[in-house]
Amino acid sequence: MTHRTSPAARICPNCDGFATVAITTGSRDQHGHLPTLTIACRACNGQGTVPARRVQEGARA
Template sequence: MAQHTPPAPRICPACDGFATVAVTLGGRDRHGHLRTITVHCPACHGTGTALARRAREGARA
């Protein structure tokens, strides 16, 4: 029998799969380390994948 492969996950169109990034705040602390914060994509909440259109619209399976 043929083996079925699962479909590839849908990549988030807002972040192209790069869901979490480090953003510099500008400047360094007194130890010389670069100050950064972690920011997540607001569309996919840091997962990198987007829901299918049916799931977003609340369609029944």
């Protein structure tokens, strides 16, 4: 008996799957290190995927 496959995860259209990025601040601290900020995508909450839309009966395309 075959198993049902789940649909492929949809990639977030806002971040194209790159959910977390590191951004440099542009300046160096007193030790010479370049500080970075880790920022997560707001649309997918840092997951890189969005849930598939469910088609409602009678809904227009």
